[in-house]
Amino acid sequence: MQTVPILAPQAAAQTAGLDSGDTAWLLAATALVLLMTPGLALFYGGMVRTKSVLNMLLMSFVSIALVTVVWLVAGYSLAFGDDAFAGLIGDAGHLGMAGIGPDTLTGTVPTLLFSTFQLTFAMITAALISGAIADRTKFTAWLVFVPVWTLLVYVPVAHWVWGPDGWIAHSLGALDFAGGLVVEIASGASGLAVALVLGPRIGFKKDAMRPHSLPLVVLGAGLLWFGWLGFNGGSALAADGLAAAALLNTVVAGCTGLLGWLFVEQRRDGHPTTFGAASGAVAGLVAITPSCGTVAMPGAAVIGLAAGVVCSYAVAWKFRLHYDDSLDVVGVHFVGGVIGTLLIGLFATAAMTGGPRGLLYGGGAAQLGKQAVAVVCVAAYTFLVTYAIGKVIHRLMGFRASSEEEMTGLDQTLHAETAYDHGVLGHGAAQTPSPAPDRTKDRSPAE
Amino acid sequence: MKLITAVVKPHRLDEVKTALQELGVHGLTVTEASGYGRQRGHTEVYRGAEYRVDLVPKVRIEVVVEDTEADAVIDTVVRAARTGKIGDGKVWAVPVDSVVRVRTGERGPDAL
Numbered sequence: 351m352q353t354v355p356i357l358a359p360q361a362a363a364q365t366a367g368l369d370s371g372d373t374a375w376l377l378a379a380t381a382l383v384l385l386m387t388p389g390l391a392l393f394y395g396g397m398v399r400t401k402s403v404l405n406m407l408l409m410s411f412v413s414i415a416l417v418t419v420v421w422l423v424a425g426y427s428l429a430f431g432d433d434a435f436a437g438l439i440g441d442a443g444h445l446g447m448a449g450i451g452p453d454t455l456t457g458t459v460p461t462l463l464f465s466t467f468q469l470t471f472a473m474i475t476a477a478l479i480s481g482a483i484a485d486r487t488k489f490t491a492w493l494v495f496v497p498v499w500t501l502l503v504y505v506p507v508a509h510w511v512w513g514p515d516g517w518i519a520h521s522l523g524a525l526d527f528a529g530g531l532v533v534e535i536a537s538g539a540s541g542l543a544v545a546l547v548l549g550p551r552i553g554f555k556k557d558a559m560r561p562h563s564l565p566l567v568v569l570g571a572g573l574l575w576f577g578w579l580g581f582n583g584g585s586a587l588a589a590d591g592l593a594a595a596a597l598l599n600t601v602v603a604g605c606t607g608l609l610g611w612l613f614v615e616q617r618r619d620g621h622p623t624t625f626g627a628a629s630g631a632v633a634g635l636v637a638i639t640p641s642c643g644t645v646a647m648p649g650a651a652v653i654g655l656a657a658g659v660v661c662s663y664a665v666a667w668k669f670r671l672h673y674d675d676s677l678d679v680v681g682v683h684f685v686g687g688v689i690g691t692l693l694i695g696l697f698a699t700a701a702m703t704g705g706p707r708g709l710l711y712g713g714g715a716a717q718l719g720k721q722a723v724a725v726v727c728v729a730a731y732t733f734l735v736t737y738a739i740g741k742v743i744h745r746l747m748g749f750r751a752s753s754e755e756e757m758t759g760l761d762q763t764l765h766a767e768t769a770y771d772h773g774v775l776g777h778g779a780a781q782t783p784s785p786a787p788d789r790t791k792d793r794s795p796a797e
Numbered sequence: 798m799k800l801i802t803a804v805v806k807p808h809r810l811d812e813v814k815t816a817l818q819e820l821g822v823h824g825l826t827v828t829e830a831s832g833y834g835r836q837r838g839h840t841e842v843y844r845g846a847e848y849r850v851d852l853v854p855k856v857r858i859e860v861v862v863e864d865t866e867a868d869a870v871i872d873t874v875v876r877a878a879r880t881g882k883i884g885d886g887k888v889w890a891v892p893v894d895s896v897v898r899v900r901t902g903e904r905g906p907d908a909l
Binding site: 553753754757758766767 | 807808811841842843880
């Protein structure tokens with residue numbers, strides 16, 4: 351996104367007119383990215399056990415609604431409003447989307463569209479965190495966490511990287527085309543923080559906890575990949591050659607990530623798995639997110655492959671270091687995000703970036719250094735602030751479900767539903783309605 | 798020999814299993830079960846309608862032990878399964894005439 355100047359609406363309206371081609375593509379891209387969050391819900395939902403699949407789906411699905419409200423009230427203004435202080439945060443000029451009408455432009459597209467496109471990024475970033483705390487989170491605490499996290503963590507980082515005069519892009523000069531820092535590293539580091547606040551699932555490292563439905567995982571990965579073309583291709587904010595290059599890079603890196611992960615599994619474990627293929631594609635897509643608009647196709651292929659291989663090892667770290675990042679938000683999104691953001695320093699080409707070049711393309715080590723500083727700053731900020739938010743919520747209302755709720759299953763205990771009601775005896779809540787319920791009977795839940 | 802049957806809350810299964818292993822019980826059988834006791838199920842509200850849930854999910858744990866061990870096993874199961882809340886379940890024992898180990902044909906206590 352660095353290559354397209356994001357102008358203040360008034361200035362933009364004066365210097366550039368609306369481009370209907372750009373606008374048409376971004377309208378479509380926004381719809382593509384919106385679909386990624388339900389896709390993520392299925393991707394995560396398939397990975398958990400049958401007793402908490404609905405809870406897992408709902409944590410993503412509800413994030414769509416929560417983040418939208420926060421974004422329109424304050425998030426957009428603080429992230430993309432005029433810089434208020436030293437490239438750290440935007441001003442309050444557009445609270446409640448004030449002053450933005452159908453004619454207001456950002457670059458060559460309506461600001462209403464730009465803000466909606468950015469909103470879909472914020473949604474999925476919040477939803478991604480839920481994978482680190484699967485199967486044990488108190489749902490009401492999640493409803494509090496998501497809005498607070500969006501305002502205190504996502505919004506500032508988005509401003510640093512993509513906002514007008516944000517310090518990472520403008521003072522430091524680090525590149526992040528579609529969200530390696532803002533989406534992947536932010537969600538990964540935040541996932542680690544909340545996983546540490548909540549502690550491991552009961553039975554972590556003892557029980558197998560295998561994914562209950564790999565078909566759902568593959569369906570989710572497919573929807574994510576589909577939506578990712580809008581995520582990365584749309585980040586050019588234009589219907590042009592850069593968007594096309596980003597789109598191709600996104601396809602390539604997903605493929606090499608998939609193959610890299612399967613290769614490791616075949617060599618290490620003796621059998622390539624469906625779960626590995628889905629995870630590998632996502633790892634490659636994560637890594638190409640920051641780099642898709644800054645590297646040429648060969649660079650994208652290497653970045654995807656590196657992510658597929660490294661992440662296939664990184665997902666086992668949690669067992670050695672004893673943090674229960676249940677669905678590998680750290681192992682895939684954090685690690686993949688770091689790989690993709692750093693490798694820009696090696697593979698950036700002037701044709702793509704419009705200036706900065708990587709080490710392998712004659713640009714020296716300067717860009718690599720900038721990328722590393724950005725990674726460390728974003729990882730540290732997002733981890734520390736999220737850890738603090740998590741601790742405060744845990745102190746005030748409890749962030750974790752009770753052990754009985756967790757062991758019985760969050761679907762039944764928190765939502766009064768079950769995803770699969772196969773039993774003939776009807777264990778779940780979906781019983782035949784009784785015509786005249788006797789309300790004098792003991793109503794305390796049988797446990 | 799005695800057959801000890803325990804019907805307990807599903808989420809206490811791990812505790813009971815661990816406690817029995819520590820006591821030295823060699824084998825057990827677990828079945829998912831449904832039922833009600835004195836609590837008689839409960840009502841739930843879902844999507845605005847009220848439902849009567851008579852059969853509550855439980856697990857049934859069965860162990861065959863020698864007569865001398867029966868009391869210790871029962872005490873262990875009760876201790877491990879108890880939460881103190883409604884619906885903790887029941888444990889009972891019945892005499893067993895004969896037991897055969899299928900693989901070797903051993904009979905009686907030797908087959909346990």
